[in-house]
Amino acid sequence: MSTVIARTVTRTVVPIILVTAVALLLQGHNLPGGGFIGGVLTVTAFALIYIIYGLDYLEEELLHQNRETIIESLQHGIVENYQIAFGVGLAVAAVSGLVPLLFGGNFLLQDHWYTPALPVYGELHVASALAFDLGVYFVVVGSLLTILAVVGSE
Amino acid sequence: MQPTPDPAASAVLAVVFLPFVAAAFVPLVYRALGERTAYYAAAVALACFGLVASQYGTHGTVSFPWIPSLGVSVSFYVDGLSLLIGFLASGVGVLILTYSGGYMHGEPGQPKYYAALLAFMGSMLGVAFAADLIALFVFWELTSLSSFILIGHYQRQKSSQYAARKSMLITVSGGLFMLVGFLLLHAVTGEFSIVYMLENPEFVQEQLRAEGLFLPVLGLVGVGAAAKSAQVPLHIWLPNAMEAPTPVSAFLHSATMVKAGVYLLGRFRPVLVSHEWELAFAILGLTTMTVAAILAVGATDIKELLAYSTASHLGLIVAGFGFVSELGGETGAFHIINHATFKAALFLVAGIVAHEAGTRKIDNLGGLKDDLPITAGIAVVASLGMAGVPPFNGFYSKELLFEAAWEAAHAAGGGLAYLYPAVAVFGSVFTFLYSIKFLMLFFGEKPTGLHKVHSPPKAMLAPPLLLGVLAGLVSIGGLLGTFDIHFAPFDDFVTEVWAATVPPGADLHGGFSYYIPDHVTPALAMSAVTIALGAAAYPFYDRLHRGVNAITDVNFLRANWYYDSTVFGVNDFSDTTAATVQNGLLRTYATWAMASVAALALAGYVASGVALPDFSGFAVTIPLALVLGVAIVGAVAVSIAPSHISGVLTLSILGFMVAVFYVLASAPDLALTQLVVETLLLVIFLLVLDKLPAFYGNAGRGKMIRDGVLSAVVGATVFVTVLVSTAATPDAPLADYFRDPALTVDQAGGHNIVNVILVDFRAFDTMGEIAVVAMAALSVLTLVAMRERGETQ
Numbered sequence: 001m002s003t004v005i006a007r008t009v010t011r012t013v014v015p016i017i018l019v020t021a022v023a024l025l026l027q028g029h030n031l032p033g034g035g036f037i038g039g040v041l042t043v044t045a046f047a048l049i050y051i052i053y054g055l056d057y058l059e060e061e062l063l064h065q066n067r068e069t070i071i072e073s074l075q076h077g078i079v080e081n082y083q084i085a086f087g088v089g090l091a092v093a094a095v096s097g098l099v100p101l102l103f104g105g106n107f108l109l110q111d112h113w114y115t116p117a118l119p120v121y122g123e124l125h126v127a128s129a130l131a132f133d134l135g136v137y138f139v140v141v142g143s144l145l146t147i148l149a150v151v152g153s154e
Numbered sequence: 155m156q157p158t159p160d161p162a163a164s165a166v167l168a169v170v171f172l173p174f175v176a177a178a179f180v181p182l183v184y185r186a187l188g189e190r191t192a193y194y195a196a197a198v199a200l201a202c203f204g205l206v207a208s209q210y211g212t213h214g215t216v217s218f219p220w221i222p223s224l225g226v227s228v229s230f231y232v233d234g235l236s237l238l239i240g241f242l243a244s245g246v247g248v249l250i251l252t253y254s255g256g257y258m259h260g261e262p263g264q265p266k267y268y269a270a271l272l273a274f275m276g277s278m279l280g281v282a283f284a285a286d287l288i289a290l291f292v293f294w295e296l297t298s299l300s301s302f303i304l305i306g307h308y309q310r311q312k313s314s315q316y317a318a319r320k321s322m323l324i325t326v327s328g329g330l331f332m333l334v335g336f337l338l339l340h341a342v343t344g345e346f347s348i349v350y351m352l353e354n355p356e357f358v359q360e361q362l363r364a365e366g367l368f369l370p371v372l373g374l375v376g377v378g379a380a381a382k383s384a385q386v387p388l389h390i391w392l393p394n395a396m397e398a399p400t401p402v403s404a405f406l407h408s409a410t411m412v413k414a415g416v417y418l419l420g421r422f423r424p425v426l427v428s429h430e431w432e433l434a435f436a437i438l439g440l441t442t443m444t445v446a447a448i449l450a451v452g453a454t455d456i457k458e459l460l461a462y463s464t465a466s467h468l469g470l471i472v473a474g475f476g477f478v479s480e481l482g483g484e485t486g487a488f489h490i491i492n493h494a495t496f497k498a499a500l501f502l503v504a505g506i507v508a509h510e511a512g513t514r515k516i517d518n519l520g521g522l523k524d525d526l527p528i529t530a531g532i533a534v535v536a537s538l539g540m541a542g543v544p545p546f547n548g549f550y551s552k553e554l555l556f557e558a559a560w561e562a563a564h565a566a567g568g569g570l571a572y573l574y575p576a577v578a579v580f581g582s583v584f585t586f587l588y589s590i591k592f593l594m595l596f597f598g599e600k601p602t603g604l605h606k607v608h609s610p611p612k613a614m615l616a617p618p619l620l621l622g623v624l625a626g627l628v629s630i631g632g633l634l635g636t637f638d639i640h641f642a643p644f645d646d647f648v649t650e651v652w653a654a655t656v657p658p659g660a661d662l663h664g665g666f667s668y669y670i671p672d673h674v675t676p677a678l679a680m681s682a683v684t685i686a687l688g689a690a691a692y693p694f695y696d697r698l699h700r701g702v703n704a705i706t707d708v709n710f711l712r713a714n715w716y717y718d719s720t721v722f723g724v725n726d727f728s729d730t731t732a733a734t735v736q737n738g739l740l741r742t743y744a745t746w747a748m749a750s751v752a753a754l755a756l757a758g759y760v761a762s763g764v765a766l767p768d769f770s771g772f773a774v775t776i777p778l779a780l781v782l783g784v785a786i787v788g789a790v791a792v793s794i795a796p797s798h799i800s801g802v803l804t805l806s807i808l809g810f811m812v813a814v815f816y817v818l819a820s821a822p823d824l825a826l827t828q829l830v831v832e833t834l835l836l837v838i839f840l841l842v843l844d845k846l847p848a849f850y851g852n853a854g855r856g857k858m859i860r861d862g863v864l865s866a867v868v869g870a871t872v873f874v875t876v877l878v879s880t881a882a883t884p885d886a887p888l889a890d891y892f893r894d895p896a897l898t899v900d901q902a903g904g905h906n907i908v909n910v911i912l913v914d915f916r917a918f919d920t921m922g923e924i925a926v927v928a929m930a931a932l933s934v935l936t937l938v939a940m941r942e943r944g945e946t947q
Contacts, residue, residue: 024826029904032822034912040830047837079935086928093921108917112903127903129913132920136913139924143931144834150938152841 010052017045025137026130035133039140046145055152079149086142093135096128108132161212161232169205169240170230170283173198173276180269192255192613195268199247199275206240206279210647215285215349231285231349234650238487239282239410239417242494246409247275249617253502254401256613257509261399267307271405274300278410281417287336287346291329294382297414298325301406305398317394320717324391328381332418335374338367348421355425355657372426375418376434383415385472386442387713389465396457400505403457408464408497413490416468419475420486424657432478436562436574439473442466444581450588451695452702455514456504456595459588460497463540466585467493473578474555475655479565481558483655484666488648489551495625496536496548500592502618503533506610507595513604516591521600525607528615530596532622539625541589542582543685547628550668552582556677579680579687586688591695635669749864752871759878766874767881778818785811802839806832823908 021041028034049058059078100109112127176198184191209232217229251271258264277300280293298321306318340346342361351358362368379385384392392412396403406412419435443466450462471493474485506529507522508514523530539546559574609615631641648666656662671678691698709715735746774782788807795801809832816825892898892907892915904910912920 028906028909029913030906032826032906032908034823034906034909036912037823037827037830040827040834044830044834044837047834047841051837051841083931083935086931090925090928093924097917097921108914108921110902110914110917125903129902129904129910129917132913132917133909136920136924139928143927146931147934148838148841150934151838 006052010048014045014048017041017048021045025133028133029127029129030125035136036140039137040144042137042141043144043148047148050148050152055149079146082142082146082149084142086139086146089135089138089140089142091135092138093132096131096135099128099131159212160214161209161216161230163216163218165205165208166216166230166232166283167218169202169209169244170276170280172202172205173272173279177269177272177276180272181265184265184268189255189259189264191264191268192251192258195272196248196251196255198272199244199251202275202279203241203244203248206237206244209240210237217285227286228289229285229347229349230283231352232283233654234647234652235417235420235487235654236282238490238647238651239413240279242413242490243275243278243282243410246405246494246498246621247271249498249502249620250401250405253404253505253614253617254399256611257401257505258399263307263309266303267399270300270303271402274304274406274411278414281414285348287340287348290348291333291336294332294378294414295326295329297411298322298329298382301325301395301402301411304402304406305395307399307402308397311397313394314397317391317397320721321391321395323721324388325381328378328388331374331381332378335371335378338371338374342367342371351422351425353658358425359428368426368428369430372430372434375422375426376438379415379418379472380438381415382418383412383468383472384442384446384465385415385438385469386445386465387716389442389446389462390713390717392465393453393458393461396455396461400457400501400508403461404498404501404505407461408501409494412464412468413494416471416475416486416490419472420483420490420655423475423483423486423655427478427657429478432476432482432562435476436473436559437476439469439471439476440559440574440577440581442469443473444469444577444584447581447584447588448702449706451584451591451698452706453588454516456507456516456519456592457501457514459516459592460501460504463585463588464493464497466581467497467540469581470552470555474551474558477558477562479558479561480652480656480660480662481554481561483660484648484652485551485554485558487651487655488554488666488668489548490651491648492539492547492551492625492628495621495628496539499532499536499618499621499625500540502614502621503529503536506614506618509614510607510610511604516595518601518604519595520598520604521596522607523596524600526596526609528619529610532618533593533596535622535626535629537589537593539629540592541586541688542681543586544670544681545629545633547625547632549629549681550632553671553677553681554668556680557675560676560680575676575680579684582684583687583691586684587692587695587698590688590692632668632670635667636672638669640667745861745864748868752864752867755871755875759874764878766877775818778815781811781814781818785815798843799840802836802843806836809835823906 021038024033024041025035025038026033028038046058097108100111101107110127110129110132112125112129115124115126118124176195180191180195183194187194213233215229215231217227219227251268254267254271258267261267274297277293277296281290281297284290284293302318302322305321306314308314336346339351339358339362342365343351343358345351359368362371381388392407395407398406423431446462446466446469450459450466453459453462467489471486471489474482474489476482477485504514506526507519510526511519511522513519535546539548542548542552556575556578559578563571563574628644631644634641645666645668649662652666653660653662706712736743785808788804788811791804792801792808795804809828813825813828813832816822816828889907892911898904898907898910902910902914904914
């Protein structure tokens with residue numbers, strides 16, 4: 001499937017997809033988007049690379065790591081990073097739920113703040129739910145990529 | 155009765171939970187003490203015994219708030235009956251654990267053994283003291299679980315596995331019957347408290363009768379008790395349970411676990427006692443007593459003999475509790491004590507014999523008194539007590555049973571009711587026979603092939619000796635009673651137990667006392683007949699033994715045969731089913747899964763009688779209709795796609811149309827999700843399809859029709875589900891609640907309702923969902939990795 005056209009398009013499109021995904025994640029609280037959609041979109045970018053350049057490209061060409069067998073790559077290679085991603089995601093979500101307990105709130109109680117008049121940016125609106133959303137994002141990215149890589153390598 | 159002090163809360167709590175805590179420490183202790191862990195466990199049991207003893211003479215309830223907002227509390231009740239069972243569990247526990255120190259020498263799996271024994275003792279103490287139906291049920295099933303571990307101690311042996319599974323199946327499912335009975339009781343009275351029922355027995359019974367639930371409750375609780383106490387025809391697990399190490403048999407199957415059933419009857423006797431009660435339990439008990447005694451005569455193994463004998467004596471206790479008169483309660487209360495002493499002693503004696511002589515076959519044993527003089531002495535006291543020969547302890551409680559049976563027959567006006575005393579005597583003849591047979595292991599000639607038998611270690615000899623002495627003391631108490639010398643604390647204690655098994659205000663005839671009657675009573679005459687018949691029949695023991703075995707060789711006369719046919723029949727059925735449903739073809743899996751989901755859902759709708767909403771015309775705009783029309787075309791195209799690739803591509807037409815539909819229905823968030831997920835799915839599909847053949851080839855016509863019908867049914871199910879689930883839209887849609895800016899913007903700080911719901915209002919749900927996603931990824935990883943490693947079969 002890797003024609004020159006496909007490769008070129010992928011090169012151009014993947015960064016755009018990633019930026020869009022992050023944008024979706026950050027704006028999710030006020031506009032369509034959120035951790036789940038952002039996560040799935042990120043995975044799409046990776047999937048595109050996998051299809052156009054092959055499964056090993058990420059690891060061998062970009063990260064310069066060589067694995068002998070499938071098992072080894074499942075245990076140590078990039079898949080391990082994916083696993084760390086969803087582990088971290090779960091932890092972030094859980095911790096973001098626990099923090100309110102320190103301030104006497106319920107588990108997963110959320111809050112939000114306006115920061116008026118930042119230089120250049122202007123008003124900034126931060127919701128604590130963003131931390132939880134970030135957790136969701138990482139879990140989705142990590143899990144789907146794990147599945148993708150494992151199933152793809154079959 | 156005079157007022158008694160309240161039990162000490164901390165002591166009662168400690169007595170129930172100490173064994174569990176101690177059990178948790180067993181692995182650590184074993185590392186330090188090795189085989190001497192037995193004495194650690196015995197010390198724990200001794201501490202429990204001390205705590206139980208400290209509550210002697212108290213009476214009342216101890217409650218600890220647990221979930222006060224729901225009115226749930228952990229409560230314990232102390233009275234004569236619970237103290238008795240508490241004494242048995244902890245006291246016999248001390249002896250058994252000491253004995254284990256000698257018996258289990260060099261056996262594998264000791265930490266597990268001691269931990270399970272301690273946990274078992276804790277659950278048994280919990281059963282004894284629980285004052286709450288739910289707590290009682292929990293501890294009750296815990297005894298089943300821990301006994302499962304103990305019976306299956308030799309876990310590699312097929313017979314142990316079979317025995318453990320059998321006892322578990324029977325006692326646990328009996329417990330479930332009991333639970334249903336408890337829930338009915340709760341439904342009628344609104345109380346989980348046993349104390350409430352004991353305080354208002356008449357009111358509870360009236361209410362039960364008014365609701366027509368008296369007989370169901372009686373039956374359900376009865377099934378639970380019968381399963382645990384090995385009543386016919388549920389007795390079959392008890393002989394198999396002898397696969398366990400002998401100390402376990404002595405502990406569980408003579409003194410404690412099997413007593414849970416009779417305890418339950420004693421506990422509910424004041425509440426449920428009635429004409430129906432007598433009919434049910436007197437018949438059940440007498441039948442068990444007779445049948446099990448006959449089976450004991452057919453036994454060839456000494457532990458098997460004792461197992462059937464236990465079932466038989468439990469039948470005696472059940473029959474005692476079954477008789478409505480006060481005498482019935484007295485019989486049960488007193489025989490629990492007698493049986494625990496002589497039977498536990500006999501089990502331990504059997505353990506010594508098996509351990510030292512190396513065989514348990516009755517035919518290969520005899521004349522052991524020269525090698526094992528002390529053991530023989532214990533056996534004399536205990537077996538004669540079991541036989542009901544005066545002046546040994548079993549005699550007095552059997553007298554009480556005869557008296558109760560006679561009175562019951564008298565009160566019922568004769569006729570068929572005279573079967574009660576007749577059956578009691580008939581069963582007792584067999585009891586006499588096998589008791590003497592057991593005793594004769596120690597007398598007569600030594601069979602050839604039996605080498606010199608060594609004396610057992612002290613740790614194994616002391617416990618049965620102590621039990622034998624106790625049984626002897628009770629016997630001597632009866633002898634002295636004849637001369638009007640009474641041992642007041644013992645009599646008072648039995649009176650306490652007795653009082654707990656009769657409705658409040660019943661006449662106890664001035665308290666319990668026992669003695670050899672000095673004039674001829676019907677009961678004494680019955681005892682005389684029993685012994686005379688037994689003595690006359692003993693010379694024909696071998697013939698009887700063969701006769702019983704000839705009868706039990708007939709399949710459909712054995713309860714075991716029914717059990718085996720059912721269990722193994724179900725096994726075969728599940729084997730066939732598994733082979734049909736899971737034959738390794740993805741298509742078959744999908745067919746069965748979808749068909750059963752559709753069937754269950756549709757059956758659910760029919761059963762709950764949901765009505766489909768009225769059809770109110772199409773309210774669809776033209777663009778919407780257009781999009782849905784394209785979606786339908788896409789769906790049709792999928793089904794006739796010539797290859798996998800084109801199938802997937804056309805399927806995504808359907809998905810994208812649904813996304814457009816969401817946009818038109820002003821749900822941009824959903825549309826976005828749908829688009830992204832659809833894209834990813836398409837990509838993954840393509841990734842997988844790269845390796846697959848273009849098409850599987852043509853399926854047969856029959857298969858096509860079947861699949862077509864199935865997909866139509868699944869489609870219909872989904873259609874109905876959507877109709878039904880959207881029909882019940884509330885008047886004020888939920889969206890209005892969340893659309894309120896005061897809520898979303900000010901409180902949660904977000905303008906996107908969907909996201910606010912996901913990460914704020916229902917964040918806990920989301921948390922669970924992402925955990926599931928992570929779990930799915932882990933499972934995929936594990937499955938694939940394991941397959942590569944060749945760990946699957």
